[in-house]
């Protein structure tokens with residue numbers, strides 16, 4: 654993984670804010686321009702897809718509650734902070 658990226662953390666912030674909506678339409682999410690240029694968010698989306706797949710196995714509902722998304726986003730934020738340490 655390279656540490657030199659042209660996007661800004663603001664782009665990531667914006668993208669992750671839209672993530673719950675984008676994730677609802679998987680095709681659109683995969684084709685999202687930000688994912689083409691941001692390995693960080695690509696990795697986050699893969700993690701999120703995995704988490705969502707597990708959640709679907711656990712929960713007999715199609716629409717995760719806002720609390721579920723809140724938990725996922727908190728997990729993502731923690732991971733982002735860990736993964737974007739620069740020296």
Ligand SMILES: [Zn+2]
Pocket residue numbers: 660664665668687691693694695
């Ligand atoms: Zn990003």
